[in-house]
Amino acid sequence: MFPKSKSGKLALCVLAGALTSAVVTGPALASGGDGEHGHFRGRVVARDGLLVRSGPSEHHRVVGHNRYGRIVRIECKVTGEKVRGNRRWYKLADGRYAWSSARYIVNLGEPPHWC
Numbered sequence: 001m002f003p004k005s006k007s008g009k010l011a012l013c014v015l016a017g018a019l020t021s022a023v024v025t026g027p028a029l030a031s032g033g034d035g036e037h038g039h040f041r042g043r044v045v046a047r048d049g050l051l052v053r054s055g056p057s058e059h060h061r062v063v064g065h066n067r068y069g070r071i072v073r074i075e076c077k078v079t080g081e082k083v084r085g086n087r088r089w090y091k092l093a094d095g096r097y098a099w100s101s102a103r104y105i106v107n108l109g110e111p112p113h114w115c
Contacts, residue, residue: 039093040074040112046104056080056089056099063098076115077102091115 044050044066052064056078066072073093080089080099088102090112 040110041108042072042074042090042102042105043108044068044070044072044100044104045106050100050104052092052094052098052100054097054099056091058083058101060099063096064094066100071108072100072105074105074107074112077112078115 045068047068049065049067051062052066053060054063057080059081072090074090075093076091078089078091079087080101081087083101083103086101086103089099090102090105092098092100
C-alpha cells in the first residue's frame with residue numbers, strides 16, 4: 001500500500017534510497033580483494049622471508065614468518081613504525097593478530113583499505 005501523506009511518501013523515499021545505497025555500495029566495498037571476505041592479497045618480496053609481528057612495529061613480538069614469494073592475505077593497512085623509509089604496515093588476515101611491514105609485500109591488485 002502506498003502512503004498518502006507527504007511525510008509518509010518522504011519516509012518511503014528515504015527508505016528506498018537507503019536500501020538502494022546499501023545494495024550499490026555493499027559489493028563495491030568487498031571488491032578489490034581475493035573475493036574471500038574482502039581480503040586483499042600481496043606477495044612477500046623479502047629475500048630472507050618476512051617476520052610476522054603482534055603489532056605494527058619492529059618492537060612487537062615475532063609471532064611467525066612468511067617465506068619469500070608467498071602470497072599473503074591482507075585485511076587492512078595502518079601507519080606504524082618506519083621500516084627502510086616505509087611507515088605502512090599490513091594487518092594480515094591469517095586468523096591471528098598478525099602484522100608485517102608493507103615494505104616487503106607487493107600488492108596483487110588494489111592496495112588494502114585503511115583499518
